[in-house]
Each structure stands twice: as C-alpha cells, then as structure tokens.
Amino acid sequence: MKDNLIKISHGGGGLIMHRLLNEEIIPVLSDRAQTVLEDAAVLDAPGAKLAFTTDSYVVNPLFFPGGDIGKLAICGTVNDLSMRGAKPLWISVGLIIEEGFSIADLRKILKSAKKAAEEAGVAIVAGDTKVVERGKADGLFINTSGVGVIREEPLISVAKAKPGDALIINGTIGDHGIAIVTYRETFPFKVSVESDCAPLSSLVETMLASGEVHALRDPTRGGLASALNEIADASKCSIEIWEESIPVRDEVRGICEVLGLDPLGVANEGKVLAAVKSEDAEEIVSKMRSQKYGSDSCVIGKVLEGPPGEVRLATSIGSRRILTMPSGEQLPRIC
C-alpha cells in the first residue's frame, strides 16, 4: 500500500476497500489464493453444507428512521446468509460498549435485535460483551455472525451469473444511506426517508422456489454499483443496466443531487440483487411482488457475454456509460 495508514475510505465498500482486502488482509488470512468475495463462506460440515458469515456494525447514529443498530446487525447477517441460498438459523451477538453508555438504550437496541431475529426465524445462540473506557469507542459496536443451512445445489454464488440472465432488484435503492445521512446531518429542508433495513430470508426463499437463481448479492456498502461490478467481475461477464428501470424514490434522488451523490453508490440494507435464468424472471418477479419486502420488484438489466467485469449503464437520455466500482467512502459509518 502506498499510504501506510488506514483511511476512512478503507471501510467504504469500494475500490480502496477491495484493494486493502485483496492486498493486505485476504492473502494473509486465507488459504485460497483467489478468493471470491462472497457474502458468506460455505462450510462442508459432516452431513450438512452450511453458510457462515460475520459483520461488525458501527453505524452512526445508533437510532435512525426505519431502524437501529440492533435491527441492522441482525438483518445484515441474515441477508448475507440468504445470499448464498442458505436458510439462516443461528446468530451470535458480540457487543463492544463504551463506558457511560445508557443501559436503557442498550435495552431498546437488544429488543429491536430480538424482534428482527424473530421475524427472520433465527435464534440468537451465542454472545459476548466487552466494555472499553469512555472515548475509546463510539457508544456501541455490534458484531453478528451467523450460520445457516444450504439446501440449494448448485451453489448460489456471486460468480455464477450467466450470459442471458435477467437482473432483478426488489425495490427502491439508496434508502438506507440517505436515511442515515439526512438524520445525522442538519439539513435546511425537511426530509422523510426511512431505511429499508429488513430481513430478506423469506423473500429469498420465495425467489428460490419460483425459478432458477444463479447469483445473489445484497447491495450494502458501495451500493448497487459495487454489487453489479462484483457480480460482473466474479462471473467474468458484462452487465447492462437500464437507468430508467431502477427504482429510486424522488426524495432520495433529490437529496443525492443536493449532496453530489450517485444513488447507485448509496448503501441499502433490505435489497437483494439477483441474476436469474431469463425465462424464469417474470415468474420470480411476480412471486416477489406478493411479498412484504418485494412489492416493487422489477428487472433492471441483463448479463451479457461482453468484456468480463464491465458494467454499462443505459441512461434515461439514451446514452451509455461505464458504471465503475465506487472508489471510496461516499458516506462513512453507514452500517
């Protein structure tokens, strides 16, 4: 690394983070030379194929419209397991609490985590609590790790999108990131965007039952742009996306314009991007629309033979541009 200190952008979900992971972290920790960054690892346990994932949550503020760090921590890990076609079953909760943190707030956050776990059908089975001195953490950080059982063969993987596949999203993008930033900062105008934070286990189950699903990705840090680039890279294909088809709330679009953000790079916490067999796309979308977190599902693009790793955006004014992986941190501490 040219720079020898960690920067905020190293946690941003974009190119700079991927470089840190690929140059400094994964080659040291992992035995697999070319690890594809999946949302969850697959464990070959005796008698069962399991998915295993971990995520730490450092979102600021801890409470935000549409959720809090407790709900977020459960949903994020449930969704990572779902992205491998696994049924999420067991979750661990590791708390790092700053001295002086309110026990009443802790209680609220844990209740919210429990409620999300109940909705997702997962049991919280392991935990850990650490306390650090005042000023050595920022209120509360939560790590959740999760284990699920994989029943789908062949394995769903970010590397399994195939030319011809249709790309599906289950609703509006950018809601989570914009909910956080507008709540965190002071704005001269009233905004009312809620985070989309939700457990997608049931929706994904419906998708798997409705057709042939090849790749799934939850577009969190780095947004839809990162998720699309990750699928195109890992699957060694190109992707075409139709700007007009991508659902974006008017408020989100407006705030993005004011802040100079691209909604395609803003984090989501209740979205799934899927590459599915094109013949099955209509049926899958129709079944998704009957679900709580899938009512705005639609096809937003397709997978092509073209140059591996290339994502092209067909804009609403009829032009085409390359949609690159966002480089760094549009919005820090978003999850």
Add this chain to the structure above:
Amino acid sequence: MKDNLIKISHGGGGLIMHRLLNEEIIPVLSDRAQTVLEDAAVLDAPGAKLAFTTDSYVVNPLFFPGGDIGKLAICGTVNDLSMRGAKPLWISVGLIIEEGFSIADLRKILKSAKKAAEEAGVAIVAGDTKVVERGKADGLFINTSGVGVIREEPLISVAKAKPGDALIINGTIGDHGIAIVTYRETFPFKVSVESDCAPLSSLVETMLASGEVHALRDPTRGGLASALNEIADASKCSIEIWEESIPVRDEVRGICEVLGLDPLGVANEGKVLAAVKSEDAEEIVSKMRSQKYGSDSCVIGKVLEGPPGEVRLATSIGSRRILTMPSGEQLPRIC
C-alpha cells in the same frame, strides 16, 4: 439495574458482568429462560452437532509479551470451541479499525492470527472490515466467531461436573493478566512475565482421549475464581480447591501482592480447567504433561456434594475460606 449507565466493571467477567448478562442481555436476546453460560453454543445441524461461539477482543496494548491481539483473538475462540469438546474448524475475523491505524501493524497482527490458526488447525473462512473515525475506537478491535464439530457424547458442559470429580488445571495461572498489566503500566522494577496465550485444541483432544471428561472451562476474564464458581453454580455442586496445589509463578505472585490482586481472579488465555472422573485423573494428567501446553498440569481440587455453588479454598496455612466470584474488573481491557 440500579445504575443506568454502563461501567467498566460490566465487562470484567465477574459478578457485575453476570448481572448485566442475566438481567439485561440474555433474557431479551435468548429464548431459553435459564441459559447456562457455556463457552460455546451447540447447534443441531442436519447430520452434525456443531459448536458455535463469538468473542470480541479489545485488549490494550495490541502487542504484549507472549502475543498480540491477532493471536489472542484466534486462540480465544479456538479455546471456547474446545471447551465444548468440539474440534474447532472454521473461524471468522471481523476488524473494526480506527482511522490512522498503521497498516504495517495490521499486517503483523494478521500474520500472527494466521500463525495461531495454523497451529490450531482452523481455517479463517469469513471476514469483515469496518473503519471508524480517529478517536472513535482504540486502534483495533477484533471479533472472531468460530464453528467446530462436536464428536463427544454425552456433551461436555459447565453444568456436567459431578461430585467426586477431580479438578485439573494445565499450568500456572494469572500469566496473561499480569503480562498485560506490567507491560501497560510503568513499574519501578523489571518484570518478565509472558502471556500464556495459546490454542488448546490439541491438548483438549488428548484429554478427551485419555479419560472421562465432564466439564471444561477456560479461566479468562475473572480468572480461575470465576471459572470455579461458574462450574459449581451450573453443576449445582460445591468445589474444594487446595491453594498449595495451584501453580502460580513467583513473579506473578509477587506482582499480585504489590498490586493488591488475587492471582485466582487474574485472566488466563492458555489454560483449561477440567472436571474429570476421579479414577481417570491420573491418566489424563500424565497424558497432558506430555503436551506442549500441558507440562505443568496437575490436580488442584475436587467436586463435592456440599452446598450448590459454593467454592471453598483450603489455604496453605491450613484454614478454609469461601472463594467468591470476583465482583468487577480487576484489570480492564485484558482481552
């Protein structure tokens, strides 16, 4: 809770932490009303019984004699899985890094984690990296979660110690806590205590193969005193411990006297406390002594019918006293 703010002692491994867990955290998150605090949860996966555990590491300083946060994070989670009689197999690593942290130090810590994982025979299969602003964390926090396969039936549990069992420890106690505190603080005299931080998977495997093991506990935060009280409580029996039999290094004893600490309450990171069938104790200890991390193994007490939850210490001067659960935090940020 009477106090409505989190205190450092809430993370100390003693009575105050247990109250937080039992009154505020576990009843909210868990479905089991009376959860015994095991080192790892047991998952009934299809075709396999698994152990699952999580721990966050906030040790200060990050590098200390005998180890660093990377080695500690792997060993701690490997050991928690081993305490359920599981073979540790898969580990996740979640990093929370403070902006401005040295990438060279990160590299050293990850290499050390990898080395410990190799020694323990576990694969690091999942990870997550978050970055927070300068001043919002203390350099680096690491969460490790782990999954292992349980092959022992009946299950080894902190609640399974039986009257008559012999209690075994695999060596000197208090080394880790004293290594950290003497390195962290400035002392007017030279000290050279190294942390005992080590992966115990292989030692525990030897123990299980050598005799009937009922309960295992790694005496980390809260030290041997907490671990003994936890076994006595969960197993609803009493325990007698012989002070003269408990191995303590002279330096550790000396520093504890200067600092007003009880070595029995000081954290260990490479120790296992075992309750085993008394007829098998000699054979188990003898096999442990042939192992790298077991050369000073010995019997230090026994399990009795007596009042449930009571731990009695037979002192070297011939008296007896009740050894209670330490109340709070002797030494903060020890792991």
